[in-house]
Amino acid sequence: MSAPxxxxxxxxxxxxxxxxxxxxxxxxxxxxxxxxGVCMALLAIWPGPSGLIDFIAQPIRAHxxxxxxxxxxxxxxPFFVPLKVLAMGALLLSLPWWMYQVWxxxxxxxxxxxxxxxxxxxxxxxxxxxxxxxxxxxxxxxxMFGFIQGFTPxxxxxxxxxxxxxxxxxxxxxxxxxxxxxxxxxxxxxRLNMVTVQKLKDFRGYFIVVAFIIAAIxxxxxxxxxxxxxxxxxxxxELGIWGSRWFAKPVKAEADAAGNEAS
Numbered sequence: 001m002s003a004p005x006x007x008x009x010x011x012x013x014x015x016x017x018x019x020x021x022x023x024x025x026x027x028x029x030x031x032x033x034x035x036x037g038v039c040m041a042l043l044a045i046w047p048g049p050s051g052l053i054d055f056i057a058q059p060i061r062a063h064x065x066x067x068x069x070x071x072x073x074x075x076x077x078p079f080f081v082p083l084k085v086l087a088m089g090a091l092l093l094s095l096p097w098w099m100y101q102v103w104x105x106x107x108x109x110x111x112x113x114x115x116x117x118x119x120x121x122x123x124x125x126x127x128x129x130x131x132x133x134x135x136x137x138x139x140x141x142x143x144m145f146g147f148i149q150g151f152t153p154x155x156x157x158x159x160x161x162x163x164x165x166x167x168x169x170x171x172x173x174x175x176x177x178x179x180x181x182x183x184x185x186x187x188x189x190x191r192l193n194m195v196t197v198q199k200l201k202d203f204r205g206y207f208i209v210v211a212f213i214i215a216a217i218x219x220x221x222x223x224x225x226x227x228x229x230x231x232x233x234x235x236x237x238e239l240g241i242w243g244s245r246w247f248a249k250p251v252k253a254e255a256d257a258a259g260n261e262a263s
Contacts, residue, residue: 028101035097039090049082052089053162056169059141060160063149070162077163088170092133096126117191125184132180132232133173140176140228141169147224168220175218179233186240200241207237 043052057070072078091098099122107115152158189195208230215230 024105028105032094032098032101035094035101036090039093039097040086043086043089043093049086052085053082053166056085056137057162057165059137060145060165062142063145064158068157068159070165071159072163073161074163077161081162081166084170085166088173092130092173095129099126121184121187125181128180128184128236129177132176132178135180135228135232136169136172136176140172140225143228144220144222144225147222148220172219172225176229176232179214179229180236182233182236183240183243186237187243190244197241197244200237200244204237204241208234211237 043049047055060070061068072081074080103118103122107118110118149158186200190197190200211233212226212230215226215233219225219229
């Protein structure tokens with residue numbers, strides 16, 4: 001992206017000392033942690049740690065006997081597991097607040113046209129993360145545990161440990177939340193003139209292979225969860241290509257305008 005003419009640079013003279021940047025970063029981190037604490041307090045009141053665990057345990061409980069329960073093998077699991085779930089729930093709830101803090105930290109160093117581009121990108125990125133996590137909770141886990149429980153012999157009681165279960169689904173939340181950022185990454189690559197839309201189209205076949213490799217690494221060893229991650233990644237890649245065409249036009253217009261000002 002071409003920089004504006006120094007004579008008309010709206011950021012000229014706004015540079016701040018490095019120490020002041022560190023102080024601003026410290027303040028933004030403290031604001032983010034404060035927001036996280038508020039969300040933890042709210043979730044502790046309602047629905048509470050037990051309610052959160054009951055919610056995330058619904059997919060596997062649906063495929064267990066009616067009177068069966070998850071077990072806590074570790075001595076401290078009954079304390080630390082609900083606390084971990086509460087912290088993760090608060091982090092997800094406060095995600096827009098954290099994104100705002102990131103935006104407030106970098107906004108003073110952005111030009112007006114970059115700010116107009118960054119705001120929708122942050123909003124869409126947060127929404128895609130929520131969609132990815134919701135996809136895991138309401139579709140992937142149900143199909144995955146149904147597939148796995150189908151292999152359990154009748155003589156075996158499937159009573160998973162709550163700590164290992166929470167660790168497994170949190171890793172899936174993270175994997176899908178990041179994987180659903182594919183359109184954002186694709187649009188950024190085009191926006192920063194690192195690749196062209198045509199190159200993205202040419203790379204389509206390779207990306208499909210990469211998506212399935214990533215899905216095989218980060219998901220459990222079952223076909224359902226691997227397909228549930230790889231296929232959306234491929235579809236989101238196509239969505240990113242489509243979005244890049246729309247964002248590429250403003251980039252070209254800005255470059256032409258900067259060239260005209262320089263001449």
